[in-house]
Amino acid sequence: MNALAIAVCVCCQLFMVIGQVMLKHAMNAAEKTPKPWRRVSRDFLLGVGCLTVWFFLWLGLLGRWQLSRLFPFEGLNPALIALAAWFFLKERLNLPAIVGMGLISVGIALVIGS
Numbered sequence: 001m002n003a004l005a006i007a008v009c010v011c012c013q014l015f016m017v018i019g020q021v022m023l024k025h026a027m028n029a030a031e032k033t034p035k036p037w038r039r040v041s042r043d044f045l046l047g048v049g050c051l052t053v054w055f056f057l058w059l060g061l062l063g064r065w066q067l068s069r070l071f072p073f074e075g076l077n078p079a080l081i082a083l084a085a086w087f088f089l090k091e092r093l094n095l096p097a098i099v100g101m102g103l104i105s106v107g108i109a110l111v112i113g114s
Contacts, residue, residue: 005065006112009073012061015054017080021088022047028089072111079104 026043029036061070079101085091 005061008057009061009070010076012054012057013073013076013080015050015057016077017084019047019050019054020081021084022050024085024089069112072108075104075108 022043026040026047029040029043082093082097082101086093
């Protein structure tokens with residue numbers, strides 16, 4: 001894989017993470033009283049839009065690159081979502097989660113580097 005393919009894969013995964021975080025924001029806002037429907041709708045639509053971009057980017061990547069080279073990037077999802085939840089949603093990360101994210105990153109680097 002060349003640098004452009006790796007960049008597009010990472011960008012693709014970022015759209016997935018942003019979409020998931022926006023959906024979580026929408027669901028958190030939907031639990032409030034009174035319900036801020038404008039915010040819920042905006043966050044929900046942004047989440048769905050980002051996931052749609054992710055889907056079509058992923059389909060494009062599947063058409064151009066070997067699945068054995070692409071699929072390890074799916075391993076970034078849990079690590080990136082955990083980091084986004086920590087940063088944007090103020091969720092806590094424990095030591096095993098941090099170690100796991102490090103191991104995932106090393107594994108992905110080993111697979112795409114070979």
